[in-house]
Amino acid sequence: MIRAVITDIEGTTSSIAFVHDILFPHAYKALPEWLEAHADEPAVADCMDEVRADAGAPEATTGDVAGILRSWMDEDRKATPLKSLQGMIWETGYRQGEFTGHLYRDVVRQLERWKQQGAALYIYSSGSVYAQKLMFGHSDEGDLTPLFSGYFDTAVGGKRDAESYRVILDELGLHGSDVLFLSDVVEELDAAQNAGLRTCQVCRSEGMVTGTHPVVSGFDEVSLDGND
Structure with missing residues (x-):
């Protein structure tokens, strides 16, 4: 047994369609504005620092980080900080009933x-x-x-x-x-x-x-x- x-x-x-046609586009569209609004939160800041380190761009601004993350999404890169931030963005969509x-x-x-x-x-x-x-x-x-x-x-x-x-x-x-x-x-x-x-x-x-x-x-x- x-x-x-x-x-x-x-x-x-x-x-696969739910992930690629709903979740990913939602996070991609919301990412820049969402990062600007939440960049000071510890969990978000830690993820952004991981992105800077992984990208070799320690001085990257919040806008730069958003651009890096979007490029990773285009590549379907399985980067842990990207996945963590996507989850945080999706929470708003779930809680507001935009999708289940x-x-x-x-x-x-x-x-x-x-x-x-x-x-x-x-x-x-x-x-x-x-x-x-x-x-x-x-x-x-x-x-x-x-x-x-x-x-x-x-x-x-x-x-x-x-x-x-x-x-x-x-x-x-x-x-x-x-x-x-x-x-x-x-x-x-x-x-x-x-x-x-x-x-x-x-x-x-x-x-x-x-x-x-x-x-x-x-x-x-x-x-x-x-x-x-």
Whole structure:
């Protein structure tokens, strides 16, 4: 029996379109004005300093930082300070009801079932832990954060790096054979498998690239009996 399930978000629990057509454009548009308004807040200032350090631009103004961040967004760069700031910007949109976190219909039902079966549920996404909690806290189905035992982001490492999954296993105190990782991306699943985790690819559209992992079209096809 699988003791813990770790799931990706984009393309797995939620549509890629929601992230790319709603969340990213919202943050991109709001970024310059939002940074000017919040630059003095400690959490924001710390992220901005990280951006300056990563970009090798210690004297960058707030406007310069906004430009750097927008260029990173154009590159789809998985930079931790960018993801943290995006989450802070999205909070306003969620709280003002401009959008809710999209979830596929099979996701909530199955997460609740797995929870009832005794499995601990976790999220591992390139988006910040803060953004993850916002998305599931303001989902189409309401606040789902009570379902989850924890969240992981790029602070533990990249999702295509096997060492990241070893770090997660250490934090969970579990053997890889007790943990199932769900994602739509073969390279992420390969990394998780190399770290000893069980894996399953969620293919929600035709023509997706698949590897050697079990493939399902939705969470309702996933079994936790350890035989997948």
